[in-house]
Amino acid sequence: MEFELVGMPDEAVRQAAEERHARLTKPRGSLGRLEQLGAWVAACQGMCPPRPIERPRVVVFAGDHGIAAHGVSAYPSEVTAQMVANFQAGGAAVNVLAGVAGATVRVVDMSVAVDTTAGDRKVRQSSGSIDREDALTEDEVEAAVAAGRAVADEEVDSGTDLLVVGDMGIGNTTPAAVLVAAVTGSEPVAVVGRGTGIDDRAWMRKTAAIRDALRRARPVTADPVALLRTSAGADIAAMAGFLAQAAIRRTPVVLDGVVSGAAALVAEELAPGARAWWVAGHRSTEPAHTLVLEQLDLEPLLEMSMRLGEGSGATAAIPLLTMAVRILTDMATFEDAGVTEREDPA
Ligand SMILES: Cc1cc2ncn([C@H]3O[C@H](COP(=O)(O)O)[C@@H](O)[C@H]3O)c2cc1C
Numbered sequence: 542m543e544f545e546l547v548g549m550p551d552e553a554v555r556q557a558a559e560e561r562h563a564r565l566t567k568p569r570g571s572l573g574r575l576e577q578l579g580a581w582v583a584a585c586q587g588m589c590p591p592r593p594i595e596r597p598r599v600v601v602f603a604g605d606h607g608i609a610a611h612g613v614s615a616y617p618s619e620v621t622a623q624m625v626a627n628f629q630a631g632g633a634a635v636n637v638l639a640g641v642a643g644a645t646v647r648v649v650d651m652s653v654a655v656d657t658t659a660g661d662r663k664v665r666q667s668s669g670s671i672d673r674e675d676a677l678t679e680d681e682v683e684a685a686v687a688a689g690r691a692v693a694d695e696e697v698d699s700g701t702d703l704l705v706v707g708d709m710g711i712g713n714t715t716p717a718a719v720l721v722a723a724v725t726g727s728e729p730v731a732v733v734g735r736g737t738g739i740d741d742r743a744w745m746r747k748t749a750a751i752r753d754a755l756r757r758a759r760p761v762t763a764d765p766v767a768l769l770r771t772s773a774g775a776d777i778a779a780m781a782g783f784l785a786q787a788a789i790r791r792t793p794v795v796l797d798g799v800v801s802g803a804a805a806l807v808a809e810e811l812a813p814g815a816r817a818w819w820v821a822g823h824r825s826t827e828p829a830h831t832l833v834l835e836q837l838d839l840e841p842l843l844e845m846s847m848r849l850g851e852g853s854g855a856t857a858a859i860p861l862l863t864m865a866v867r868i869l870t871d872m873a874t875f876e877d878a879g880v881t882e883r884e885d886p887a
């Protein structure tokens with residue numbers, strides 16, 4: 542699997558955006574993180590002032606997980622397909638948030654256990670139970686990563702100017718935790734979380750499942766494709782390919798919670814430097830997500846105690862990006878508005 546080299550956002554444009562910020566009618570630096578965010582989008586676009594964000598797109602990768610049969614989630618696997626239909630009907634949380642944020646939602650069935658109408662990229666029905674078998678075969682992991690890359694290409698080619706990645710799959714916080722533990726060298730108890738809201742008995746089963754899966758993951762930790770094959774699933778493998786390809790295509794991405802975060806950790810290994818094209822939309826309450834943010838050196842935009850997935854935390858952050866860009870495009874400069882500049886000591 543070959544990935545092209547990832548370029549960096551344009552540093553000269555980022556500096557031009559910072560200089561523009563200094564000329565806008567506000568005390569220097571007073572918009573804080575909003576200023577850096579606008580400068581980052583400008584650098585990604587290679588243009589200052591940047592183009593307003595007009596076509597943000599949430600892509601939800603859906604798939605079931607064999608591990609869900611072992612009592613690691615508060616909900617049954619059948620919910621995955623039901624939620625795929627709910628996304629298509631516009632009734633899920635992410636649809637509502639996207640509507641407010643001016644984004645559209647696309648759902649891609651990579652490995653849901655039953656047939657859905659979102660399955661034109663589908664690699665298999667569910668993924669293997671990672672505590673005892675590989676999630677995918679070698680052919681399947683190649684196909685899943687390639688599918689994620691193809692979806693990123695399609696989106697960029699059709700004019701999407703901001704990508705948001707989301708996940709849907711009952712049980713998927715278990716493989717996410719395993720990937721985070723494998724990449725960051727953490728113990729099961731440091732990565733296990735409550736997911737959809739499991740009780741203490743399920744927490745113990747989940748921790749044991751993570752321990753068993755981690756034993757199978759450790760030998761392949763240094764090989765990102767083998768790690769996806771052993772311990773992820775077609776949905777998470779596709780997300781990793783999608784995130785790497787978005788960076789190669791110089792398109793900014795808002796990351797969501799622990800599942801997209803786990804995919805991002807692996808994507809950074811597939812395509813080193815890709816993280817320069819990502820911003821963390823929020824910090825999920827899942828403990829492994831904080832390890833992701835530290836490992837990728839990303840500071841989340843929001844801390845809202847969200848733990849939903851499906852791209853919801855990332856989508857909630859889209860308006861901040863929209864505003865950050867509009868500040869650079871629409872605000873008056875001191876000169877334009879006839880406002881007196883700050884007095885610098887002689
Ligand atoms: C109705 C419903 C909607 C969801 N939307 C996202 N998730 C989230 O919860 C699941 C992961 O948690 P766990 O590992 O505990 O199963 C994933 O499907 C994730 O996207 C949902 C879960 C449910 C039940």
Ligand SMILES: O=C(O)c1cccnc1
Pocket residue numbers: 714735736737797798799800801825826827830847848849850851
């Ligand atoms: O952090 C997340 O994205 C998350 C948390 C719980 C369940 N599903 C996803």
